[in-house]
Amino acid sequence: MIDLLGAPVARSLNDATRERVARLALEGREAKLFIVRVGGDESDAAYLRGISRAAEATGVGVELAELEPNVPEGELEGLLLDLSADPGVSGILLLRPLPAGLDERRAAACIAPGKDVDAMGDRSLAALFAGERAPFAPATAKAVMELLDYYGYALRGRVGCVLGRSTVVGRPLQALLTAADATVTLCHSKTSGIAEICRRSEFVIACVGVPGFLTPEMVGDGAWVVDVGVNVTPEGGLVGDVDPAVAEVAGALTPVPGGVGAVTAATLISQVARAAERSMREEGNHG
Numbered sequence: 001m002i003d004l005l006g007a008p009v010a011r012s013l014n015d016a017t018r019e020r021v022a023r024l025a026l027e028g029r030e031a032k033l034f035i036v037r038v039g040g041d042e043s044d045a046a047y048l049r050g051i052s053r054a055a056e057a058t059g060v061g062v063e064l065a066e067l068e069p070n071v072p073e074g075e076l077e078g079l080l081l082d083l084s085a086d087p088g089v090s091g092i093l094l095l096r097p098l099p100a101g102l103d104e105r106r107a108a109a110c111i112a113p114g115k116d117v118d119a120m121g122d123r124s125l126a127a128l129f130a131g132e133r134a135p136f137a138p139a140t141a142k143a144v145m146e147l148l149d150y151y152g153y154a155l156r157g158r159v160g161c162v163l164g165r166s167t168v169v170g171r172p173l174q175a176l177l178t179a180a181d182a183t184v185t186l187c188h189s190k191t192s193g194i195a196e197i198c199r200r201s202e203f204v205i206a207c208v209g210v211p212g213f214l215t216p217e218m219v220g221d222g223a224w225v226v227d228v229g230v231n232v233t234p235e236g237g238l239v240g241d242v243d244p245a246v247a248e249v250a251g252a253l254t255p256v257p258g259g260v261g262a263v264t265a266a267t268l269i270s271q272v273a274r275a276a277e278r279s280m281r282e283e284g285n286h287g
């Protein structure tokens with residue numbers, strides 16, 4: 001069984017990003033991510049640490065604004081609009097979920113599409129679902145694609161399934177996998193016969209948020225399994241959506257922690273470099 005470790009994928013992505021950031025610097029450009037965090041949810045802490053590490057490894061700048069959970073909606077939207085207009089900011093990340101009372105879609109609509117490096121806004125998602133060469137994808141979904149690509153899994157012609165249909169992970173993953181010429185069944189809590197769908201899949205990507213949801217009986221021999229789940233145990237440990245015993249039947253499996261999560265921050269930071277490159281090109285076209 002192949003252990004699909006995230007660290008080498010993240011290193012390889014960071015190496016490529018570092019070169020691109022160095023090329024931008026030669027043109028006098030900085031790639032900079034501005035993170036907006038509302039309410040300081042502890043579950044963000046590991047992701048923020050990962051982003052800092054990837055930023056340091058690549059030379060991408062990072063700035064963080066921490067807002068109170070009861071920030072007026074107009075203030076949050078005003079900040080996102082200002083950042084969207086600020087030429088010193090290449091990419092904007094609004095950490096989600098937002099506290100109750102704040103409308104995520106309305107806030108995301110204030111992020112300029114060219115800076116929407118986590119593809120939160122409707123325009124970014126529409127481009128992704130239309131199968132266009134969308135500039136950005138939600139970082140977690142894209143991280144799964146980077147991981148499969150790094151380990152040489154050829155998606156063309158493969159038949160698989162994604163468990164979970166959120167707009168953060170499941171749905172964008174289905175779009176990305178389809179664009180890579182795989183055939184994908186998108187499963188959710190109302191899907192009947194989910195075990196059978198999984199069993200006849202050549203690859204299974206689990207993003208349901210249910211610890212140990214995917215069991216060995218649900219996995220076909222040699223299938224590739226990617227575990228996106230990050231679930232906190234009562235003891236404070238982290239477990240995925242895949243029962244570790246799946247390793248006995250799968251052809252390849254990502255660990256949790258140390259799998260997809262390790263790639264997500266590096267993917268996000270690489271999209272910040274892409275945003276800076278695109279903005280430079282666009283200015284060149286208009287100048």
Ligand code: NAP
Binds near residue numbers: 165187
């Ligand atoms: P979410 O918004 O809660 O969506 C969960 C999805 O799973 C929903 O579509 C839900 O179906 C489906 N589901 C729940 N229980 C199910 C069941 N028993 N059978 C079949 N489907 C079921 O969660 P999310 O934001 O997509 O996150 C999913 C997981 O990924 C979580 O563990 C989260 O922590 C993790 N995650 C990891 C990263 C990373 O970087 N590694 C980033 C983001 C999220 P319905 O639509 O029918 O309700």
